Amino acid sequence: MSKMTPATNAxxxxxxxxxxxxxxxDPSAERIGVQAAQALGERPDRVLKTLMTLVDGNSACVILPSDREVSMKKLAAALHGKSAEMMKPADAERITGYKVGGISPFGHARTAWTVIEATAMTHDLVYINGGQRGLQVRLSPRDAASLLDAIVAPIIA
Structure with a gap:
């Protein structure tokens, strides 16, 4: 496995x-983010998952704790939209340049709005997918938000 990906390069x-x-x-894990947390020996709220969504038809990258679910209503409101839905996996792969299970918010092929769940900011360090299945990067959530020009908002259900 290479440690150099578009995400780590970015x-x-x-x-x-x-x-x-x-x-x-583990590609057969029911909840991939929670499985990553277990494999890393970390709490699930410190291992963040990356989801690709559509808000009013526009791409949006969502980052939240691996053991939580996104509220589509709160997500749409955070981006001043009317509705939000999950993006189809094939579309997520095409837009980000990553495979599902290895989607990172960093180094996307195309830019998208990014929203980070507000509770992630309570940690000094978090884990976020590094652009490859089985690869996580650990960094400050404040650095991630700054680099991604992300909106920080309460978006969990």
């Missing part, structure tokens, strides 16, 4: 402090 180019963590990815 973080390095931005001068963001981060570390890379490899774990055994």
């Amino acid at each position: 973080l390095a180019r931005a001068g963001t402090s981060f570390s890379v963590h490899i774990y055994d990815y």
Whole structure:
């Protein structure tokens, strides 16, 4: 497994402090983010999952704790939209340039709005997918929000 991905390259180019963590990815896991947390020996609220959604038909990247679900109503409101829905996996892969299970918010092929769940900001460090299945980057959630020009809002159901 390569530790260099478009995500890690984007973080390095931005001068963001981060570390890379490899774990055994289980493609059959019911909740991939929770499985990543278990494999890393971390609490699920510190291992954030990345979801690709559509808000009023526009791409939006959502980052939230791996053990929580996004409220589509709250997500739409955070982006001043009327409705939100999950993006189809094939569309998410095409837009981000990553495979499902390895989608990172960093280094996307196309830019998208990004929203980070507000509770993630209570941690000094969090894990976010590094652009490959079984690869996480650990960094400050404030650095992630800044680099992604993300909206920080309460979006969990």
